[in-house]
Structure formats: structure tokens, C-alpha cells
Amino acid sequence: MTTSPQNDPAVVEAASALLTEMKGVSVSLVYAAFLTDDGFDVARLPSRVTDGPRFASMASSMQALSDAVAHELRIGGSEYLIISSLNGYVIQLRVPGSLMVLSALFDNDATVGAALALTRTYAARMTGIVGG
Amino acid sequence: MRDSRRGSTLEPTSPDSAAQDNGWGQVTFAINSILQIAAPMLLRIDVEGHDPLFIDFRHGAFVWATDLNELPVDATNVTFETEQALEGAPPLFRLPGYSLDLLLWVLGNNAYRGHLAPWLRPGERYRLYQWPNLGQHLHEMTQTQMLAVLGNGYFSPAELAVAAGAPVEEAYNLINALSLLRLLRVSEDVAPLVVPSAPTGQKDKGASLFARLRARLGR
Amino acid sequence: MGAGMTTAIKALSEIEVVSTEANNSERDVVDKPTTTVALDYGEIVLSNDEKIRMYGIPGQRRFDFMWAILKTRAEGMVLLVNNDAENPIAEMLAFVEDFRELCYKGGVVVGVSRSEIAPQPTTGEFARALAEVHPELTVPIFTLDPRSKDQMQMALLTLIVNLEMRETFGEAGVQQA
Ligand SMILES: Nc1nc2c(ncn2[C@@H]2O[C@H](COP(=O)(O)OP(=O)(O)O)[C@@H](O)[C@H]2O)c(=O)[nH]1
Numbered sequence: 001m002t003t004s005p006q007n008d009p010a011v012v013e014a015a016s017a018l019l020t021e022m023k024g025v026s027v028s029l030v031y032a033a034f035l036t037d038d039g040f041d042v043a044r045l046p047s048r049v050t051d052g053p054r055f056a057s058m059a060s061s062m063q064a065l066s067d068a069v070a071h072e073l074r075i076g077g078s079e080y081l082i083i084s085s086l087n088g089y090v091i092q093l094r095v096p097g098s099l100m101v102l103s104a105l106f107d108n109d110a111t112v113g114a115a116l117a118l119t120r121t122y123a124a125r126m127t128g129i130v131g132g
Numbered sequence: 133m134r135d136s137r138r139g140s141t142l143e144p145t146s147p148d149s150a151a152q153d154n155g156w157g158q159v160t161f162a163i164n165s166i167l168q169i170a171a172p173m174l175l176r177i178d179v180e181g182h183d184p185l186f187i188d189f190r191h192g193a194f195v196w197a198t199d200l201n202e203l204p205v206d207a208t209n210v211t212f213e214t215e216q217a218l219e220g221a222p223p224l225f226r227l228p229g230y231s232l233d234l235l236l237w238v239l240g241n242n243a244y245r246g247h248l249a250p251w252l253r254p255g256e257r258y259r260l261y262q263w264p265n266l267g268q269h270l271h272e273m274t275q276t277q278m279l280a281v282l283g284n285g286y287f288s289p290a291e292l293a294v295a296a297g298a299p300v301e302e303a304y305n306l307i308n309a310l311s312l313l314r315l316l317r318v319s320e321d322v323a324p325l326v327v328p329s330a331p332t333g334q335k336d337k338g339a340s341l342f343a344r345l346r347a348r349l350g351r
Numbered sequence: 352m353g354a355g356m357t358t359a360i361k362a363l364s365e366i367e368v369v370s371t372e373a374n375n376s377e378r379d380v381v382d383k384p385t386t387t388v389a390l391d392y393g394e395i396v397l398s399n400d401e402k403i404r405m406y407g408i409p410g411q412r413r414f415d416f417m418w419a420i421l422k423t424r425a426e427g428m429v430l431l432v433n434n435d436a437e438n439p440i441a442e443m444l445a446f447v448e449d450f451r452e453l454c455y456k457g458g459v460v461v462g463v464s465r466s467e468i469a470p471q472p473t474t475g476e477f478a479r480a481l482a483e484v485h486p487e488l489t490v491p492i493f494t495l496d497p498r499s500k501d502q503m504q505m506a507l508l509t510l511i512v513n514l515e516m517r518e519t520f521g522e523a524g525v526q527q528a
């Protein structure tokens with residue numbers, strides 16, 4: 001049995017490094033996390049955020065619900081998920097080919113397009129690391 | 133108020149109990165008496181045409197080759213012997229056997245054929261304090277309905293029957309079984325339960341959700 | 352996880368169940384490939400304008416935000432407890448605390464699953480443990496195999512009749528005692 005990502009030090013370290021880099025690229029990035037399909041935190045930024053595990057669980061539920069809706073409507077697998085609200089938005093997508101999800105919260109200074117592009121890039125980078 | 137497990141009378145209190153006996157009444161009465169005093173007893177029951185049934189009260193277990201679902205409701209020639217288990221004596225049969233509760237449910241529901249068990253007194257009201265494990269007892273939805281009623285207040289068998297819309301005989305049978313299983317609170321002095329509106333759980337708009345779902349599922 | 356909640360919804364539902372299974376990364380806790388991360392959804396249709404909607408929600412505490420969502424809307428709950436788990440009685444008690452209000456309005460039935468694998472504790476032991484903390488509660492507790500449609504229907508009907516009888520007699524019963 002393979003080690004799950006949250007328990008694999010190499011994966012955790014690589015994920016943290018990617019998030020730090022991501023934050024360096026976008027000042028609008030408020031919070032970002034890699035999490036497992038079933039809702040465990042792999043890495044998060046800022047790492048001191050205390051309800052990170054809770055966010056990870058909610059993010060995995062949202063991911064699964066969007067997949068269920070997409071499946072129900074027969075529009076293929078859901079590609080990404082956006083929650084837009086007054087003071088910012090959440091962009092979430094699967095790390096292609098893996099059992100992980102990248103979820104990121106941006107403030108309103110970034111455009112949705114730029115934020116989505118950035119999140120996609122880093123999800124793909126993660127695929128490069130864990131394979132896919 | 134008195135706990136149904138206390139009291140130690142070994143004599144039937146209902147004068148007509150012998151008339152109701154279908155062969156199982158006396159055995160059931162004996163079993164109840166042993167349970168009441170929590171005695172470390174062994175019991176062997178012989179029913180014509182069946183292998184003997186053994187109960188080891190110390191372990192709350194019984195063994196019988198006959199499937200309980202085939203339990204002869206009218207048994208002729210039921211005889212039984214009780215024996216005090218000696219201190220440290222080995223189990224009467226290979227454990228675990230079957231849970232005695234299974235037998236108590238069946239006997240309680242069948243032994244007195246729609247009449248109050250002789251150890252219970254007319255005028256008493258009963259309230260459920262713990263549900264039987266319905267997962268292990270064959271039961272009807274009417275019984276579930278009566279259990280749900282009994283979980284909410286003290287009822288006499290007649291009141292229970294009205295509240296659940298069940299025949300009074302079935303109410304007696306269930307009360308007998310629950311009493312045998314030690315799942316009832318008993319009270320002689322509590323007042324009848326007064327329900328302001330319609331007492332059957334049926335709303336004026338028609339059949340209850342329970343009734344509709346039951347019909348829908350064909351149960 | 353592993354109590355059979357997803358299985359139970361599938362046994363009861365008349366429509367194709369909406370499920371949210373994700374890869375299970377806790378195979379050391381319960382060895383199965385996937386786990387529910389949001390909900391399972393199923394229905395029983397009663398008539399053109401009435402259906403029973405059933406939601407299965409994961410029991411892991413990290414999903415308690417899902418409990419909060421359903422708690423405010425649910426009429427009743429079948430609480431499935433895996434008897435083969437570490438401490439099933441403690442698990443039941445914790446959920447009863449969390450769904451206290453629902454319990455007190457008669458809206459909870461406890462189904463003890465995997466009892467054929469783990470016969471102990473017995474339902475009597477569950478009931479006594481519950482009575483110690485909540486002596487006023489009379490909760491239906493029984494062994495249940497979520498794979499059995501028959502047993503799941505029985506559990507659902509028990510839940511509904513218990514709710515209805517509670518509504519009819521509950522108040523008066525409290526006054527009486
Ligand atoms: N032997 C046995 N297996 C069960 C029982 N209940 C559920 N299962 C099995 O346990 C597995 C996990 O069930 P699932 O519905 O995914 O559990 P969930 O995590 O609560 O949703 C399935 O393979 C079920 O068939 C039971 O009472 N006895």
C-alpha cells in the first residue's frame with residue numbers, strides 16, 4: 001500500500017515549497033492548501049491558520065459535490081470550482097492525475113482569469129512532482 | 133411505582149390463568165419466577181415431539197434443536213424440571229447457545245394467547261424503559277407501533293390498544309413479552325394519560341406518514 | 352466510517368443514489384478503497400408531491416459541518432454504529448450529544464451494524480450506557496444489517512412511528528410521570 005500524501009514527508013515538503021512560491025507570485029493570494037481527496041491537509045499557507053484541517057474537509061466535500069453535480073448533468077468531470085463572494089473568491093481544482101486537490105483563496109484585487117491561471121499552473125506543477 | 137423485576141410471588145394471581153394455558157403458560161410462569169429472583173437455575177423443558185429445551189439462567193442462554201419460528205403455539209404435554217445450579221458447576225450446554233431473550237420474546241407473545249400474564253395485575257399501567265432488540269425478534273409493524281406508544285407514557289393494555297389502533301389481545305401479548313424481558317416500568321397509581329387531541333397519531337389531514345409509508349412499502 | 356451508511360442509503364433509495372465517494376487515505380483506520388466526503392442522497396417517493404429524502408452524512412468528526420447543515424433540516428436520523436469499531440458505545444454517546452435535540456423529540460433510532468462480526472457490546476449494553484447519561488430518553492436501539500433492504504425499511508418505519516407517537520403522546524407522558 002502506498003503512503004497517503006499527507007503522511008509522505010517528501011510530498012508535504014514539496015507541496016509547502018510550491019505554495020510559498022505561489023504566494024511569491026501573487027500578492028492577492030490569501031490562503032492556499034493542497035489536500036487529499038478525502039479531506040486531509042497536505043500543506044497550507046499561511047501554515048499557522050488554525051482551521052486548516054476544517055477547510056480541507058469542506059474543500060473535499062465541495063469537490064465531491066461538484067463532481068456529483070457534473071456527473072448528474074452528464075457534462076463530464078468537473079474541472080474547477082469557483083466560489084465568488086463579496087470580498088474574494090475561492091478557486092479549486094484537482095491536481096491532474098492525482099488524488100489531491102489545490103484550493104486557493106484570493107482577494108478581489110486579482111482577476112478571476114489570472115487567479116485561475118495561477119492555480120492551474122501550480123496544480124500542474126504538483127502533478128510533475130507526485131507523478132500522474 | 134414498582135419495578136417489574138421485583139416481587140417474589142410464585143403463585144399465579146389471575147384466577148383464570150389455567151384456562152388460558154396452551155401448554156406454555158406454566159413453563160413461562162416458572163421462567164418468569166426464576167428471572168424475578170435472579171436464581172442460578174437450570175431448566176429442562178420437554179415438549180412432545182421435540183428434543184428437550186435447556187436453559188441456563190446463569191448465562192442467560194438456551195439451546196433447542198427446534199427453530200423458534202416454528203414454536204408450537206399449542207403444545208400438548210409440556211413438562212419441565214428445574215434444578216439449582218451448584219456453585220462453580222459448568223454450563224449446562226456449550227456456550228454461547230442462544231440468547232434467552234429470543235425465547236422470552238416468543239414465549240411472552242404466545243404463552244397467554246391474548247390475556248394478561250398471571251404475574252401481572254389488572255389495573256397496572258406500563259411504560260417502556262428500554263426497547264427490545266427488534267433486529268433479533270420476528271415482529272409486526274403493529275408491535276413497533278405499540279412500542280413507540282409505550283415509550284412515551286404509562287398505558288394499560290386496553291389504553292395501549294386504543295392508542296396504537298391494535299387489537300387488545302395483541303397489546304396483552306406484547307406487554308407479557310416485555311415484562312418477561314424486564315423492559316417495563318410498572319405503576320399502579322399513575323393516572324391515565326390524557327391526550328388533548330386525536331389519540332392515534334393520525335393528523336386530521338388523513339393517514340399518518342407511518343401509515344402511508346407502510347402502505348407504500350407494502351409492509 | 353465503515354458503519355454502512357452508504358450501503359444503507361442504497362438499500363432504501365428508489366432512485367439512483369447520489370454519492371460523493373473519494374479515495375480513502377485512512378486505510379489503516381478502515382480498510383476500504385473509498386469514503387463518503389459530503390453526503391449520499393436517496394429518495395422514496397410517496398406521491399406526486401411528497402417524497403422522503405434521505406441523506407447519509409459521514410461520521411468522521413472532520414465532517415461535522417455537514418452534520419450542522421443537516422441537523423437544522425432533518426426530521427429524524429438513523430444513527431449507524433459500527434459494532435466492530437474501537438469503542439462503539441462511546442461513539443453512540445458522542446453522536447447523541449451532538450444530535451441531542453433530535454434525540455429528545457424522538458427523532459433518533461440507533462442501528463448497530465456488523466454485529467454478526469462483533470456481537471459485543473449488546474444492544475442492552477448500549478441502552479444502559481445511554482440511560483446513565485440520559486435517563487429520560489427511550490431510544491430504539493437494535494442490531495441492523497445495512498445491506499438488508501428489509502431491515503433498513505424496518506428501521507425507517509420505526510423512526511417515523513417513534514417520531515409520530517412522540518409528537519402525539521410525548522407532552523402528556525411527561526406530565527403523567
Ligand atoms: N458483514 C457486514 N458488512 C457490512 C455491514 N454493514 C456494512 N457492511 C459492509 O461494510 C462496507 C462499508 O460500508 P459503507 O456503506 O461504505 O460504509 P460507510 O463508510 O458508513 O458509508 C461495505 O462493503 C458494506 O457491505 C454489516 O452489518 N455486516
Ligand SMILES: [Mg+2]
Nearest residue numbers: 356357386387
Ligand atoms: Mg460512506
